[in-house]
Amino acid sequence: MDYPVSTLAFIAVIFILAGTVKGFIGLGLPTVAIGLLTFRIGTPEAVTMLIMPTVITNLWQLVSGPRFVHLIRRFLSLLACLFIGAFIGVRLLIDGEFATVMLGLVLTGYGVLGLTNVQFTVAPRWEARLSPLTGVVTGVLYGSTGLGVTAVPYVGALGLSKDETIQAMGLIFSVMSLATALALAWAGKYHPTVAGTSAMALLPAMVGMMIGQRLRDRVSAVVFRRCFFIAIVALGIYTVLHGIR
16 A cells, blocks of 8 residues: 555645644644545545654653553543444445544534533543443544543543643553554455554654644634634534545
């Protein structure tokens, strides 16, 4: 699976754009990249291509915090269930049309959630029950669409400190990417060419992040964030229509 120069250029531009968004508002790299890459290389290849950038950008969050062992113990059931969900999700991913529709629905829901600014709270007594469920659902979504967005509001609802939240997300997304990579390899969908291109995509993603950080002081973050989520909703709706036509 050798990509022509035009496709490689397209991939580079998408990762620069996705990196710019992440550099500006601190999130959105997988959302932008997976949503746009799908129209050129297909959902299975796009999910595979996101694995390397996701692992690298989240490993720093994982190892830099002081609560590594504590967080592994706290989220052990969630992490274990991520593997179960990822294998289920990859099986759904193989059905390209279904995966495309699911991707569109996830994008739309994520965009609407971002626009509403809804805040969730999880009581301590519910955490033991919700963590495994969140792990399965997040794994299924990430394995089938490359977007494990359910983990973000769940971790945010646990009342962790800022440093713990950052490290917890690094832990969850690193394990999620590993689980998906194993599931894709098991299904024979982890193509070396896509994996190699994924590694090369780190450079344009980092360039985009530097651009986004420079823009942060020149453009209103509130306006940019609102426009971002509106665009994600529009992209999600278009993706659903594209998948069912």
